[in-house]
Amino acid sequence: xxxxxxxxxxxxxxxxxxxxxxxxxxxxxxxxxxxxxxxxxxxxxxxxxxxxxxxxxxxxxxxxxxxxxxxxxxxxxxxxxxxxxxxxxxxxxxxxxxxxxxxxxxxxxxxxxxxxxxxxxxxxxxxxxxxxxxxxxxxxxxxxxxxxxxxxxxxxxxxxxxxxxxxxxxxxxxxxxxxxxxxxxxxxxxxxxxxxxxxxxxxxxxxxxxxxxxxxxxxxxxxxxxxxxxxxxxxxxxxxxxxxxxxx
Numbered sequence: 001x002x003x004x005x006x007x008x009x010x011x012x013x014x015x016x017x018x019x020x021x022x023x024x025x026x027x028x029x030x031x032x033x034x035x036x037x038x039x040x041x042x043x044x045x046x047x048x049x050x051x052x053x054x055x056x057x058x059x060x061x062x063x064x065x066x067x068x069x070x071x072x073x074x075x076x077x078x079x080x081x082x083x084x085x086x087x088x089x090x091x092x093x094x095x096x097x098x099x100x101x102x103x104x105x106x107x108x109x110x111x112x113x114x115x116x117x118x119x120x121x122x123x124x125x126x127x128x129x130x131x132x133x134x135x136x137x138x139x140x141x142x143x144x145x146x147x148x149x150x151x152x153x154x155x156x157x158x159x160x161x162x163x164x165x166x167x168x169x170x171x172x173x174x175x176x177x178x179x180x181x182x183x184x185x186x187x188x189x190x191x192x193x194x195x196x197x198x199x200x201x202x203x204x205x206x207x208x209x210x211x212x213x214x215x216x217x218x219x220x221x222x223x224x225x226x227x228x229x230x231x232x233x234x235x236x237x238x239x240x241x242x243x244x245x246x247x248x
Contacts, residue, residue, distance in 0.1 A: 001055040001146070001168075004106065005043045006099055006113035006125070007074055008036035008089075009067040013118065019217045026217065028066075035070055038114025042174035044184055045144060046112055047078045053146070056080050058106070062089045062098045068200065075195035076187030082198070087205035090213075092120075096128035097208040103133050108169065110146070115139055115173040123173070130171035138166060142177025 011017065011031045018027040035043070049055040059074040060083040061067045071082040085098040103111055111133075116123035123139075130137030142161060143154030149168050154161050156177065187195070229237045241248045 001049065001053060001110060002106065002108045003046045003049060003055050003057045003110045003112065004103060004108040005039065005046050005057060005059045005074070005079065006111065006129075007039050007043070007059050007061045007070060008114060008117040008119070009033050009061055009063050009070045010036045010117050010119045017219070019219075023216045023218065024214070033067075033070060035073060036114050036117045036119075038116060038118070038173075038175050039112075040184055041176055041178045042112035042114060042172065043074055043077060043079065045174070045178040046110075047185065048179075049110075049146065050078065050080075055110075058083060058108075060085065060099060060102050062087060062095045062205075064088065071200060072195050073187060075198045075200070076191040077185050078191065080198065082200040083203060084200065085203050085205050091210045092122045092124035093128060093211040094208045096125050096132055098205050099125070099129050100132035101206045102203065103129065103135075110151070110168060111135065111171045112174055112178075113172065115141075115175045126171055126173035133169065133171070135169040135171045136166040137171045137173075138164060139173030141172045141174045144172065144174075144178055 010033065012034045015031045019025060020027045043059065046055070046057045050057050057079045058081045059071060059079045061071055062085040064086065068084060071084060075082055083102055085102065087098060089095050111129065113126040113129065115126070126139055127137055138153045138155055140156040141153050142156050145152045151166050151168060151170050152163065153166060153172065154163050227240065229240070
């Protein structure tokens with residue numbers, strides 16, 4: 001079984017975020033980048049299939065040379081090879097087009113992507129990749145087993161979970177639950193040394209167009225001061241909740 005894990009290169013959640021050019025561009029200076037958490041859950045699950053079922057695991061990213069340390073970390077975790085599509089990740093559709101080309105050329109059986117990335121939270125790419133490659137698609141995945149050519153997938157739904165089966169080739173939108181946080185792997189020295197010898201190939205992007213553009217960015221408003229109400233003054237609390245907070 002050939003597995004491809006799609007890796008997004010995203011800012012660490014502890015990084016201080018700023019914008020430039022009149023709040024129209026993200027300022028990457030001084031920002032630490034990591035593997036998108038939803039993608040890391042999928043990568044760890046792919047490692048299980050490699051170890052238990054002999055699957056081969058490649059990782060892919062759409063981005064410039066600055067994303068290669070993130071791909072090298074994925075190789076250190078255990079992926080066999082990495083692919084970088086040498087183009088900017090301008091929007092979900094253009095990224096999906098680049099990934100679809102890699103998938104079709106590589107004849108992958110299982111494509112694992114994160115349900116969404118933690119920077120733009122678009123949640124569009126896995127579904128578009130499935131459509132462009134004529135593959136089955138399941139998102140919000142919290143469990144995955146594969147027997148032969150059939151995948152049994154658990155997915156999160158409102159109020160519970162749903163279990164479905166699908167034939168390969170299959171595109172998954174994964175999240176926490178595919179593995180738990182305690183199962184995530186930290187690269188050790190041996191893995192880091194081996195990653196230096198594993199192939200990281202660069203593909204030139206196919207011609208495509210961006211269907212969406214970011215007009216501007218805005219940070220969340222600062223939280224207001226906390227108002228403390230005496231426990232015996234229920235009328236004042238109700239008045240504030242109704243007329244000021246407008247939550248009742």
